[in-house]
Amino acid sequence: MKKLFTIFSIALIVFSCKRENMDFEGPNLQDLNGTFGFLKPFTADKNLVDFSKNETVNFTAEFTKICEWEIIIRGKTSGASKILSGKSRNLSVPSTVWNGTTTLFPTFKAEGCLATLKITGVLDTFNLNIGVTGVRKPTGFVVANFEMGMNSKWTSFIQSGASMDFKIKSDKFSVEGNNYMNMSGIVNWDWLIGLVNFPGTAYSASTNYNLTSVSDDLYFNCLIYGAGNNVNTSRVLFQFKEDDNGNGAFDQSSDDQYDKEIIVDWAGWKLVSFKYTSLQHLVNGVPATNNGNSKHNSNKINTISMLHLANPANGLASTKVDCIMFTEKSPLEL
Amino acid sequence: MKLRLTFTALIIFANSLSGQISPKIKIIGGARSIIQNQDIQVFDSVADNKTAKAKAGGYSLIDLGFNIMPNKNTEILGMIRIKNQYGGFYGGGVTFDVRQMWLKGILADAVRYQLGDINLKQTPFTFYNHNEDNSVLQNPINHIQQEIVNYESFYKSNTWRQQGMSIDFGLNFAKHIEEVNFNGYLTRLNMTNFGDVPERLFGGGTIDLIANKNLSAQYNLSSVFDVTGTSLDSNSFRNVVQTVGFRHAHSWKNLDLTLKLETGTSHTYLTRDTLSPDLNDYFLNPSLSFDLPKSNFSVTVAYLNVGPDFRSPGAQSKRVDYQSALTQFGLYKNNQVDRPIHLTDIFSDDKIYRTSINTKIMAYHPLINNVLPYGLATFNRNGFYSNLNWKNVAKSININWAHYMLSEIRGQGTKALKKYTMSQVQLGVDVNKFIKLERKLKLSTSLVYQQTDRISDIDFEKVNLNSIQLATGLEWEVATNFDFMLGYTMLKGDGNDQISLRNNYSQVTDFQNYSSKETQTILAAGLKYNFSNKTYLGLLYQQFEYVNDNFTYDNYKMNQISIIYNLLF
Numbered sequence: 001m002k003k004l005f006t007i008f009s010i011a012l013i014v015f016s017c018k019r020e021n022m023d024f025e026g027p028n029l030q031d032l033n034g035t036f037g038f039l040k041p042f043t044a045d046k047n048l049v050d051f052s053k054n055e056t057v058n059f060t061a062e063f064t065k066i067c068e069w070e071i072i073i074r075g076k077t078s079g080a081s082k083i084l085s086g087k088s089r090n091l092s093v094p095s096t097v098w099n100g101t102t103t104l105f106p107t108f109k110a111e112g113c114l115a116t117l118k119i120t121g122v123l124d125t126f127n128l129n130i131g132v133t134g135v136r137k138p139t140g141f142v143v144a145n146f147e148m149g150m151n152s153k154w155t156s157f158i159q160s161g162a163s164m165d166f167k168i169k170s171d172k173f174s175v176e177g178n179n180y181m182n183m184s185g186i187v188n189w190d191w192l193i194g195l196v197n198f199p200g201t202a203y204s205a206s207t208n209y210n211l212t213s214v215s216d217d218l219y220f221n222c223l224i225y226g227a228g229n230n231v232n233t234s235r236v237l238f239q240f241k242e243d244d245n246g247n248g249a250f251d252q253s254s255d256d257q258y259d260k261e262i263i264v265d266w267a268g269w270k271l272v273s274f275k276y277t278s279l280q281h282l283v284n285g286v287p288a289t290n291n292g293n294s295k296h297n298s299n300k301i302n303t304i305s306m307l308h309l310a311n312p313a314n315g316l317a318s319t320k321v322d323c324i325m326f327t328e329k330s331p332l333e334l
Numbered sequence: 335m336k337l338r339l340t341f342t343a344l345i346i347f348a349n350s351l352s353g354q355i356s357p358k359i360k361i362i363g364g365a366r367s368i369i370q371n372q373d374i375q376v377f378d379s380v381a382d383n384k385t386a387k388a389k390a391g392g393y394s395l396i397d398l399g400f401n402i403m404p405n406k407n408t409e410i411l412g413m414i415r416i417k418n419q420y421g422g423f424y425g426g427g428v429t430f431d432v433r434q435m436w437l438k439g440i441l442a443d444a445v446r447y448q449l450g451d452i453n454l455k456q457t458p459f460t461f462y463n464h465n466e467d468n469s470v471l472q473n474p475i476n477h478i479q480q481e482i483v484n485y486e487s488f489y490k491s492n493t494w495r496q497q498g499m500s501i502d503f504g505l506n507f508a509k510h511i512e513e514v515n516f517n518g519y520l521t522r523l524n525m526t527n528f529g530d531v532p533e534r535l536f537g538g539g540t541i542d543l544i545a546n547k548n549l550s551a552q553y554n555l556s557s558v559f560d561v562t563g564t565s566l567d568s569n570s571f572r573n574v575v576q577t578v579g580f581r582h583a584h585s586w587k588n589l590d591l592t593l594k595l596e597t598g599t600s601h602t603y604l605t606r607d608t609l610s611p612d613l614n615d616y617f618l619n620p621s622l623s624f625d626l627p628k629s630n631f632s633v634t635v636a637y638l639n640v641g642p643d644f645r646s647p648g649a650q651s652k653r654v655d656y657q658s659a660l661t662q663f664g665l666y667k668n669n670q671v672d673r674p675i676h677l678t679d680i681f682s683d684d685k686i687y688r689t690s691i692n693t694k695i696m697a698y699h700p701l702i703n704n705v706l707p708y709g710l711a712t713f714n715r716n717g718f719y720s721n722l723n724w725k726n727v728a729k730s731i732n733i734n735w736a737h738y739m740l741s742e743i744r745g746q747g748t749k750a751l752k753k754y755t756m757s758q759v760q761l762g763v764d765v766n767k768f769i770k771l772e773r774k775l776k777l778s779t780s781l782v783y784q785q786t787d788r789i790s791d792i793d794f795e796k797v798n799l800n801s802i803q804l805a806t807g808l809e810w811e812v813a814t815n816f817d818f819m820l821g822y823t824m825l826k827g828d829g830n831d832q833i834s835l836r837n838n839y840s841q842v843t844d845f846q847n848y849s850s851k852e853t854q855t856i857l858a859a860g861l862k863y864n865f866s867n868k869t870y871l872g873l874l875y876q877q878f879e880y881v882n883d884n885f886t887y888d889n890y891k892m893n894q895i896s897i898i899y900n901l902l903f
Contacts (some may be wrong), residue, residue: 024748027843
């Protein structure tokens with residue numbers, strides 16, 4: 001009997017352990033499956049916005065249940081789109097703040113925009129008109145936006161292939177500002193279609209780019225257009241040539257070179273961003289040992305080369321680039 | 335011809351390895367050869383011209399273990415595996431692996447220790463390899479396949495194969511207490527990558543106080559912890575489970591009564607992550623058994639209460655990883671989707687089985703086990719269960735019946751609680767004893783019925799999911815050592831449930847609607863020649879059919895024929 005008493009005493013002690021008092025776990029099923037309705041209507045905190053003055057538009061709404069929602073903002077003139085999405089019971093900061101950036105390029109212009117709220121499982125859509133009076137100004141170190149044509153210190157090489165179109169253009173494909181660089185042609189004996197060198201001397205009196213010495217903070221960004229139906233998929237190869245030994249020039253045998261090869265297999269404009277320290281030295285597309293100090297020295301970048309490559313066994317290769325920029329701490333937002 | 339030569343050579347070689355090289359070195363291990371031919375017919379909406387519809391192949395392997403006793407207190411085992419895929423001669427397809435290595439011995443004639451690979455288990459709530467995905471008995475053909483899975487995954491008596499060290503020793507007393515036994519272990523769950531993955535260890539132990547043969551008490555500890563400083567992430571995972579257990583036996587006339595209790599707590603947290611929850615909870619599992627040994631009859635009734643925040647990775651890790659890719663026809667249909675894990679894979683695909691402890695909550699199959707997907711350690715369960723065993727005097731009939739009536743403790747997305755019912759019946763009959771046949775003729779059948787219910791006035795809160803698993807088989811020794819086998823297994827599910835989706839902290843973030851109206855069936859037959867109780871040659875055939883009434887384009891049929899030679903020495 002004594003033993004049994006001991007056993008049940010211990011059981012009682014355990015029973016007295018406190019269990020967290022919670023009615024239920026997870027989101028309320030009522031919130032997930034109830035009838036949809038608005039508790040607060042879909043509104044924007046302003047009808048006119050000037051993104052050049054760092055203004056933003058905040059969208060708000062409150063629903064009767066948790067909804068999967070999407071706000072699509074379309075530029076009526078440019079055709080640009082910004083998409084905000086989420087799953088929540090209400091629309092609130094920070095997931096519903098539009099700071100003038102773009103999801104589907106080209107970038108927004110000073111124009112009228114239509115913001116459409118779509119709720120999964122709800123047939124109706126809800127619209128708001130927003131007027132953009134000033135566009136967002138990208139911040140960072142601009143390597144090339146082609147707005148002023150070719151810089152006299154840039155150098156280029158273009159193969160003498162067929163249908164070569166390697167020039168700055170301003171037409172319906174313009175994505176940011178008015179101009180972009182078009183690179184296309186048929187070169188059936190070499191991978192290289194053409195290249196442009198951007199030396200550090202084009203931007204300052206120094207031979208190197210005037211960039212942060214904290215290489216891990218540095219991002220490289222570029223808008224690249226993919227033709228989509230390109231039989232001969234274009235590759236854009238960026239080469240970052242450092243001057244590790246400080247002799248004022250890149251020396252292949254004693255300096256580092258970091259490379260990024262981008263296979264352009266998409267349709268339309270796309271913003272490509274990557275951290276400088278994520279780059280490797282490539283030889284024929286394969287990672288290889290560098291010849292300098294093997295450290296990413298962003299403040300020692302001497303020259304950037306942009307090469308347009310394509311398999312010579314195939315046909316026409318075509319791409320476009322714009323807005324080649326460095327940013328610090330985070331990728332470029334356009 | 336090449337296949338036949340290899341197969342014959344393997345049999346001769348393996349049969350010749352039957353014993354000792356010297357008194358201190360023994361050779362142990364096993365050998366297996368499988369030749370398989372499989373085909374699949376998918377009833378897709380469009381003709382599938384992208385995935386293969388048939389497969390032929392197989393392998394032979396030998397596990398060669400050297401059991402060395404350098405002195406009377408030390409024993410060492412090293413086992414290598416040589417595996418050759420058929421068609422992979424001249425080096426291609428041949429692999430050499432170390433299958434197991436351990437060293438064990440006795441220190442000062444008092445403390446036993448083992449280093450290397452160790453099979454470990456404690457109690458069902460601390461460290462235990464539950465087998466909840468095999469709640470229905472396998473038919474004889476599937477049983478052969480499952481034995482291979484168990485051998486490959488080192489599943490033996492509900493132990494988990496771990497790598498590390500263990501010690502155990504005991505003390506005997508003259509008064510009050512007969513003996514106290516101690517055992518402890520420390521194993522490595524994963525090694526650091528010197529980046530974001532820390533060194534994760536699993537340690538624990540048991541103190542067993544035996545007052546006399548009728549009264550004993552036990553303390554158990556199991557703990558998973560990251561070693562601080564072994565990764566760049568200073569955040570460390572911690573889980574501590576502590577339990578106490580008691581056993582009191584009492585005999586009264588022909589009746590043996592046994593009262594058992596295990597109860598304990600768990601604490602799970604991350605040391606520096608302020609967003610992570612600090613989970614504390616407890617469980618309670620008392621049981622009372624009535625045993626009539628002379629009548630071969632026993633009944634157990636038990637109460638189970640496992641808190642919703644009770645976390646015990648050592649006891650809640652599942653054998654089957656439902657996220658893993660399948661070996662046979664892993665992609666199917668014209669759009670090359672992943673074929674879901676079905677009964678046939680659970681019985682035969684050893685690649686979907688895990689051998690390690692998982693600190694995250696693993697996925698489960700609602701039709702296979704929705705009531706106790708993590709065994710008795712399944713969290714958020716409260717209720718009673720009972721178990722009944724009976725054998726006739728001649729021990730030619732064996733019946734086992736288990737019944738569970740449980741409910742949630744904490745609702746999922748609603749205050750309404752799900753109620754769970756599960757009934758398991760197993761029946762084995764040695765027919766030869768009734769009709770006085772000398773050779774074996776055995777019938778076995780097993781049935782598992784599960785029901786999950788949540789009653790509510792609101793439609794979207796209602797849950798009703800039913801499943802039935804049935805397995806039946808026949809084993810008949812038609813000639814000396816020559817068995818004929820038949821088997822039928824069926825899983826039928828109907829209804830709906832809402833499965834909780836959890837984040838990395840194991841918090842419920844959403845619910846996935848699960849709806850089922852499906853039937854899975856296995857029809858199997860086989861012939862087996864037993865060279866000894868450890869060696870056989872078998873010819874097995876099975877047909878698996880999956881019929882989903884909700885999504886008929888997912889339906890398929892799979893045929894498989896295998897020749898298996900298996901030897902343990």
